[in-house]
Amino acid sequence: MTTPDHPSVHPAWLPDAATSFLRGRTVRVVGDGPLAETVRGEARRAGATLVDGDADLVLRDTGAVPGGEGFVVAHGDGHLDVAADDDAALLHAWFHVVRTGTTDPAGHADGRHEPAHALRMLDHWDNVDVHPVMGQVERGYSGGSIFYADGRVREDLSRVEQYARLLAATGVNRVAINNVNVHAREARLLTDGLPDVARVAAAFRPWGVRVHLSVSFASPIVLGGLATSDPLDPDVRAWWAGAVARVHEAIPDFGGFVVKADSEGQPGPFAYGRDHADGANLLARALAPYGGTVHWRAFVYDHAQDWRDRSTDRARAAYDHFAPLDGRFDENVVVQVKHGPMDFQTREPVSPVLAAMPRTRLAVELQVTQEYTGQQRHACYLGPWWSEILRFRPWGPVEGDDGSPTVSDVVGGAGPGASPQVAAARGGGIAAVSNVGDDAFWTGHPLAQANLYAFGRLAWDPALDPTDVLDEWVSLTFASPSVAGDRAIDPDVRAALHDVLDDSWRTYESYTAPLGVGFMVNPGHHYGPSVDGYEYSPWGTYHFADRDGIGVDRTRATGTGYTGQYPAPWRDVYESLDTCPDELLLFFHHVPYGHVLHDGTSVVQHVYDTHFAGVERVEAYVRTWEGLRGTVDDAVFERVAERLAEQLRSAREWRDQVCTYFLRASGVADAHGRRIY
Numbered sequence: 001m002t003t004p005d006h007p008s009v010h011p012a013w014l015p016d017a018a019t020s021f022l023r024g025r026t027v028r029v030v031g032d033g034p035l036a037e038t039v040r041g042e043a044r045r046a047g048a049t050l051v052d053g054d055a056d057l058v059l060r061d062t063g064a065v066p067g068g069e070g071f072v073v074a075h076g077d078g079h080l081d082v083a084a085d086d087d088a089a090l091l092h093a094w095f096h097v098v099r100t101g102t103t104d105p106a107g108h109a110d111g112r113h114e115p116a117h118a119l120r121m122l123d124h125w126d127n128v129d130v131h132p133v134m135g136q137v138e139r140g141y142s143g144g145s146i147f148y149a150d151g152r153v154r155e156d157l158s159r160v161e162q163y164a165r166l167l168a169a170t171g172v173n174r175v176a177i178n179n180v181n182v183h184a185r186e187a188r189l190l191t192d193g194l195p196d197v198a199r200v201a202a203a204f205r206p207w208g209v210r211v212h213l214s215v216s217f218a219s220p221i222v223l224g225g226l227a228t229s230d231p232l233d234p235d236v237r238a239w240w241a242g243a244v245a246r247v248h249e250a251i252p253d254f255g256g257f258v259v260k261a262d263s264e265g266q267p268g269p270f271a272y273g274r275d276h277a278d279g280a281n282l283l284a285r286a287l288a289p290y291g292g293t294v295h296w297r298a299f300v301y302d303h304a305q306d307w308r309d310r311s312t313d314r315a316r317a318a319y320d321h322f323a324p325l326d327g328r329f330d331e332n333v334v335v336q337v338k339h340g341p342m343d344f345q346t347r348e349p350v351s352p353v354l355a356a357m358p359r360t361r362l363a364v365e366l367q368v369t370q371e372y373t374g375q376q377r378h379a380c381y382l383g384p385w386w387s388e389i390l391r392f393r394p395w396g397p398v399e400g401d402d403g404s405p406t407v408s409d410v411v412g413g414a415g416p417g418a419s420p421q422v423a424a425a426r427g428g429g430i431a432a433v434s435n436v437g438d439d440a441f442w443t444g445h446p447l448a449q450a451n452l453y454a455f456g457r458l459a460w461d462p463a464l465d466p467t468d469v470l471d472e473w474v475s476l477t478f479a480s481p482s483v484a485g486d487r488a489i490d491p492d493v494r495a496a497l498h499d500v501l502d503d504s505w506r507t508y509e510s511y512t513a514p515l516g517v518g519f520m521v522n523p524g525h526h527y528g529p530s531v532d533g534y535e536y537s538p539w540g541t542y543h544f545a546d547r548d549g550i551g552v553d554r555t556r557a558t559g560t561g562y563t564g565q566y567p568a569p570w571r572d573v574y575e576s577l578d579t580c581p582d583e584l585l586l587f588f589h590h591v592p593y594g595h596v597l598h599d600g601t602s603v604v605q606h607v608y609d610t611h612f613a614g615v616e617r618v619e620a621y622v623r624t625w626e627g628l629r630g631t632v633d634d635a636v637f638e639r640v641a642e643r644l645a646e647q648l649r650s651a652r653e654w655r656d657q658v659c660t661y662f663l664r665a666s667g668v669a670d671a672h673g674r675r676i677y
């Protein structure tokens with residue numbers, strides 16, 4: 001589907017103007033792997049001349065490090081010479097040159113480039129059928145699925161091929177193509193759907209992206225007709241072994257399974273008195289002969305909680321379930337951990353699970369789709385947030401960089417105490433929920449493309465500056481043939497995009513989620529403000545605001561004890577009101593409204609101030625964008641303008657509801673006398 005008024009699909013990054021600097025250049029590609037052919041196709045598409053002899057750009061597949069994916073850029077005699085580990089690396093090297101925007105050796109530093117993480121994966125929460133409540137793409141804000149239509153895998157997969165090319169240009173190398181909530185129809189992708197899944201895999205293969213499936217733990221029952229899916233039952237084991245053998249016959253490079261088990265109603269090993277390690281290893285052993293991986297999600301908690309019960313804390317759940325299992329998972333199991341202990345909120349602390357399982361391959365899971373960050377109606381560039389997460393040091397120091405391990409190191413298999421197996425496998429890498437659909441702009445909000453781009457780039461190199469990554473995306477996306485020079489960008493366009501996006505995550509936080517309070521959203525669809533939306537619900541997502549104060553006491557001294565799941569120094573930093581960072585204050589502590597923050601403001605005044613300031617920022621975004629009318633593509637301009645208008649409306653709604661709620665609750669007037677209802 002494309003929107004009726006924009007019948008053609010917008011090219012996202014990599015329009016032809018982005019490769020115009022290659023027109024007329026000579027390129028030599030040495031290598032005979034299938035991805036070498038893809039690189040030749042890209043060179044032709046860019047208008048370069050493929051030659052066998054001397055060339056401006058020489059790309060060689062040396063085959064020296066199969067699976068290495070890295071490449072070395074060197075200055076040849078008046079040309080640029082790139083030696084690639086394997087043919088996947090050849091493709092990465094090609095897009096590296098495209099990003100850099102020149103084949104002139106002077107524009108390149110000598111050196112080796114390689115991904116920090118071996119597994120860089122996007123998970124699609126796409127359903128084959130349109131789900132009555134969730135729609136076709138669960139938490140999708142970009143139209144329908146690019147994979148499925150009319151109850152089956154699409155006949156025409158050209159859109160998937162375009163998507164694969166976009167992903168290859170960011171470095172993503174794995175994709176799971178169906179929702180982790182596996183419904184009856186989707187479960188069958190594993191069996192009678194295989195020929196179609198094989199077609200999807202064929203669309204991704206030339207771009208170096210391997211396909212994975214989400215599977216139901218109850219498959220032996222629902223697909224195999226067995227009476228049980230007990231992981232220790234020999235018939236169940238045999239069923240999975242047979243199922244995986246058939247998958248590999250159809251798709252020799254099949255990546256593996258993603259599993260959400262015993263979570264939010266999905267079936268799992270608990271029904272048989274078994275644990276998550278039993279469950280994950282069952283699937284891992286079926287996949288092992290073929291080199292496949294199980295991504296087993298750690299998003300497990302009680303979603304049928306009683307709000308009256310103050311002893312249960314959802315934030316504790318993943319650690320309580322998984323940390324005791326460290327060391328029990330097979331080598332081809334990756335335990336996939338949401339970055340925070342709750343659920344992709346605008347601000348959460350980093351999950352303590354990431355510091356608790358040195359003998360397990362861990363992946364950190366991010367959410368590119370903006371479920372809780374504006375649903376692709378609000379501009380919210382998440383690069384800075386992910387960068388904070390990936391650079392967080394679970395063992396300190398609290399400030400500064402002394403080379404101590406980061407979250408990125410942990411999921412790269414280089415955390416403290418990592419077992420030899422975890423180190424050898426380079427951990428479990430980085431996964432994220434995709435934000436793409438069949439929308440003409442791919443992501444609903446055209447500027448939400450920047451998040452998809454940034455995910456791939458930060459998964460490749462978490463040390464990149466997120467603002468630089470944004471700038472790359474701007475250059476590759478808004479390259480305009482009408483501006484003089486190779487791949488030139490109108491400086492006003494570049495400046496405006498930075499203006500709107502650089503701090504947009506903090507802006508979003510300022511009017512929606514003060515001091516680490518989350519979930520003040522409308523239940524179900526999660527869009528727009530509802531301060532008490534989840535306060536008396538079974539989901540375990542409370543803020544406990546009353547007339548005196550707000551926040552969740554998660555201390556060891558008087559609260560749920562969650563702070564004790566962290567190693568030092570964080571267990572103590574978060575425990576103490578003196579040292580707990582303001583932005584997470586209400587995540588860890590229940591405080592009176594008059595509690596004074598480190599910047600000298602009271603909690604309730606901070607709530608007022610940030611909400612008013614956030615709306616002013618959005619007003620400025622609207623003005624900045626308006627200044628681009630006639631400068632950027634009309635369709636893009638209009639779509640963004642329409643989204644910004646909604647963002648402004650919604651931000652005002654957030655400001656007025658949240659400020660009014662806390663004025664009424666606290667009785668404390670705004671020090672600046674602004675209008676609160």
Ligand code: GCW
Nearest residue numbers: 125138139180181260299343
């Ligand atoms: O964020 C929550 C979403 C669910 C989702 C779940 C999960 C796929 O509200 O829609 O289900 O997380 O991550 O499994």
